[in-house]
Amino acid sequence: MPLREVEIEPTYSRPYKVVIGDCCIRKLPELLRDVVSEVDKVVIFIQESVKDLSPTQELVELLKELYETYTKIVVAGESAKDINNVLDAVGFLHSINATKSTLIIGVGGGALGDFVGFVASIYMRGLPLILVPTTLLSMVDSAIGGKNAVNMFGIKNVVGTIYQPRLVVEDLRYVYTLPEREFCSGLAEVIKYGVTIDPEILNLLRVRGDKILQREPETLTELIERSVKCKGWIVHLDEREERDVRQILNYGHTVGHAVEACAEGKLTHGECVMIGMIVESDLGNRMGYTDPDVHDVLLKLAETYKLPHKIPNYVSKESVLSKIEHDKKRYGNIIKLPVVKRPGEFEIIKLELMRLLSYLSNLLDEYYEK
Ligand SMILES: NC(=O)c1ccc[n+]([C@@H]2O[C@H](COP(=O)([O-])OP(=O)(O)OC[C@H]3O[C@@H](n4cnc5c(N)ncnc54)[C@H](O)[C@@H]3O)[C@@H](O)[C@H]2O)c1
DSSP states (O other), rough: OOOEEEOOOOSSSSOOEEEEETTTTGGGGHHHHOOOOOOOOEEEEEGGGGGSSSHHHHHHHHHHHOEEEEEEEEEGGGGBBHHHHHHHHHHHHHTTTTTTTEEEEEEHHHHHHHHHHHHHHGGGGGGEEEEESSSIIIIIIIIISEEEEEEEETTEEEEEOOOOOOOEEEHHHHHTTTTTHHHHHHHHHHHHHHTTTTTTHHHHHTTTTHHHTTOOOOHHHHHHHHHHHHHHHHHHHOOOOOOOOOGGTTTHHHHHHHHHTTTTTSOOOOOOOOOOOHHHHHHHHHTSSSHHHHHHHHHHHHHHTTTSBBBBBTTTTHHHHHHHOOTTEEEETEEEEEEEEETTTTEEEEEEEEHHHHHHHHGGGGGOOO
């Protein structure tokens, strides 16, 4: 199957390519020459869980033949984003005498990507960065658009920057080794693009469920390519969230992030986004913005793709409301809430925080497992 390429043209930063396909990592050494002119060394940060996978080993071997190459293994999961890891990485880069010509490559899921993106953006005010996302979620979402963040004082994503990569390489072979739960978690972000921007994605999710769950390469490629285009379109319109457009990528995330923060790592990001979209579509409907079909479509897709539609009872309603009250997407006492009118049509509404909390205080009761 030929490789697919999507060009991302952010509002301000330089454009870059996202290359998608089986074995496309083998092209990385060739592709990098077009995007980084002088390379004195390469540092590859690798999420521990993917270090022994063949695409990762191929990449390391290929680069070692061409450049002075260092590899740094980073702990898997959210712990990668601990600020102390950032300090360690800065120390490591200094110890190998990294310069503005040192290329940073990040191989891993969204957590690794957020960590490495942050490190690349702050070291000497920015080193060239290439991302190799290895989860479906990071391929369709976090590796594109430049947002990164790390955790500090126990607060998730409390410090971060917007720093675009020079290139993103998405080798489908990584998707085949994902545990089913992680794969379905990534589908939640795909569902988000379908409901907010590209209804053809919803169509694919509805009619090709079996092929998607079997991770059939052609269907996967189409889903990933369409999702990347959705994200690219938003980043083109509003790279820095200044025009009330990029907020649409947070659809389902107001409730989703709050649930995630209270679930103590027991739910994945995608699972929380799915719950969040289900609650927020109902909220949008009750506030008169959202066609009731949207909620029904989401419930059906959650069932097909083994994603939750209820908040587990160990997550207290009070703690969820308190997290929303301190949401970092607040502007004073206003929350900009993305709402969907019907699939593919969205709006960003400004809602007083207290009003949102009072709506949710009643609504959330309906979303607990009985
Ligand atoms: N920057 C953004 O725009 C953005 C957007 C969405 C999410 N995020 C962040 O992304 C993170 C979640 O990302 P994620 O869902 O990719 O989680 P993750 O990076 O924690 O990876 C999920 C799990 O899959 C494993 N894994 C990764 N690749 C694998 C592979 N190919 N085969 C087998 N196992 C593999 C990992 O070790 C981990 O245990 C969160 O920290 C979230 O805040 C950032």
